[in-house]
Amino acid sequence: MHATVLSIGDELLSGDCVDTNAAWLCSRLSVVGITVDAVHQLPDDRRAVAAALREGAGRGALVVSTGGLGPTPDDLTREAMADAFDDGMLAVDESAGEWIRQRLESMGLRMSEAQITMARRPVGATCLPNDAGTAPVLCRQVQGCTIWCLPGPPAEMRSTFDAHVAGTLPAGASIASREVRCSGIVEADAASRLGELLDRQCAVQVGTRVSRGIFIATVHDSGPAGDEVLEEIRRRLDPWAFGCEGEQPADDVARLLVARGQTLATAESCTGGGIGSSLVDVPGSSAWFLGGVVAYSNPLKHAWLSVPMSRFEPGGPGAVSGEVARDMAIGIREATGSDWGLSVTGLAGPDGGTDAKPVGTVWFGIASGDSTATRQFRFSGDRAVVRRRSVSTSMQCLRMQLRDVTQRLAWECVE
């Protein structure tokens, strides 16, 4: 089965917005064996969208569009679909109008003139509800092709795809990739460990890419040969490999803590809560994550974490140091009664760097009942990159400690 994906919106063609919807849809379609022949990003232009809908319907069995269904005058996907297949004729869908009104009322809002326009549909199309927003989904059959028009906001697009589209797709064998994800290893090192597995002549093709500091090896074979290659990749990328499709290092930390029945608390400085936030991203985190502090100022490091004020005085090691990382990890463990304490203190920039402690210097501390470890890293990149790498590397350090593995990581400083 072949499909076309249309991403509709002026904001895409002005470069204001990266089209993440298309990749999500392509991924969901490839899981059920549907090949996407092309993705077209189009402006909010009635003629261009109508032409693309017609062309897509003539080419494959499925067209999925996103965007252009909202209540504003630049939302023209309804009109374009009517132009393409219904001589421009739109009808008001009473039940969709009622459903929009009820949804707005449940939020304490009244339906506006603009919102009433969302209940219109091409005469040959069907309206379906949107549990994450107010714009209804459109569906229309055109000879052998099914056309779905989904809303553009990603949360609404995903929720309506799952509610309406996913169940109608034929269950084919997946052509989706499976992933092995690693952190704390540079691309060239990872590639050389994979060696001949990356040859283009191999029966099972292995791809690699780097996304936000995570090295990802992908396998496109969903059969037993693919399983074997995946297992071999995991073996070669141990201990850096922390998980599979879409996972973050926190997912494996969660698995390890749950398996041990242990708890964690965090003491953050430069990451400002990013580590806690990544832990709470994992559903069920309340079972093992007690909480933590963002001790951005030195007096708070003292008050909450019992870091001696002398650490910050002239001649002391300073806030960004192994000593303070250690104090913070021990302090948060004692303050919360957690089994593990994880701390981070560093310089994310852009200001505050010195020759001895340049911007990008980050210390992690990991305390357990048995011992306390500290590790120093030097990350390159701007403030956002340093903070993102700090979050993901702190998780990798904790993960290795939980697995009792010793491995120097990329960007780690030798003592």
Next chain:
Amino acid sequence: MHATVLSIGDELLSGDCVDTNAAWLCSRLSVVGITVDAVHQLPDDRRAVAAALREGAGRGALVVSTGGLGPTPDDLTREAMADAFDDGMLAVDESAGEWIRQRLESMGLRMSEAQITMARRPVGATCLPNDAGTAPVLCRQVQGCTIWCLPGPPAEMRSTFDAHVAGTLPAGASIASREVRCSGIVEADAASRLGELLDRQCAVQVGTRVSRGIFIATVHDSGPAGDEVLEEIRRRLDPWAFGCEGEQPADDVARLLVARGQTLATAESCTGGGIGSSLVDVPGSSAWFLGGVVAYSNPLKHAWLSVPMSRFEPGGPGAVSGEVARDMAIGIREATGSDWGLSVTGLAGPDGGTDAKPVGTVWFGIASGDSTATRQFRFSGDRAVVRRRSVSTSMQCLRMQLRDVTQRLAWECVE
């Protein structure tokens, strides 16, 4: 001037990779007044790419493609360009071959058979060097259209665009958008306030979109007429409008706190550190953000924030309540000595909801020396969406309190 952008690569259509190149190119082209009519994501398929190149050349004055120029057998953009315009005829470009060889030698590598293929070009095209990689750029004139084929890796794409393409573009007036960004207002309400400004017939076109709960109005006119419209949009969307291009609500909170010389501390539950993290995203945040706690467990809410344990007992209001939000906001202010205390407690799901307190129920508390306010919201969406909306709405609530504005926000519950 009109352009087409082609993003070439199987990894785009399998959904493994989000196409960030297209948005970058569109943005760079719109800055010099070039309108991108369409972006097409295509597989590494010789016929599909040849057809798209021909179509693009027939439609506008510029085509820019990325991807498919590497040394592996699935890199077919050279062949496709030759098929489209040169009867499939390729020539070896001696100087490109020499330049690739030298570049590899400078890295201590020898040129492989596969890499020699990168020195071939359609007979009517020119090869240009790539300072960030080994794959040469291709350029070809086809009647009134210039076609550029750039490498796919983002760093190489950006560097070759700047080196070769940027200087050849006509210096037109920017059509890049300027933004007014709002939170706490639903799209339809914002649109009705903008009213006739959104008419497609207006001289200055105003677009709208919603990204991660932020409503964004965009103006594509960079002249004085655009300035006036921007000002009018800001006026109509006050008090929801918090900032301009790329800004988050935390940026305006930062400005307001700096202007008052005041400090802030946070007490988070369901957001797990996301509010602190969004504050620390703002450079210079250490001047006004003291830190905070992630009091995910009830005993920590008691220990750190002096929330009475009776709140959590049967018959008490429970952890997700206005009382506890108030206690937390007052508690963090007292614990840190900050001018302002901001708290959040809510149910992000997926579990734990009840009829009285469904998943998505979130309370905010804002304490200052003068008073303490609490506000209740009910957000729809999954765990990630509820948490993201909580972060952005908490900032909007604080921002309104700092500005002494009373305004009911979207998704706010009536008491």
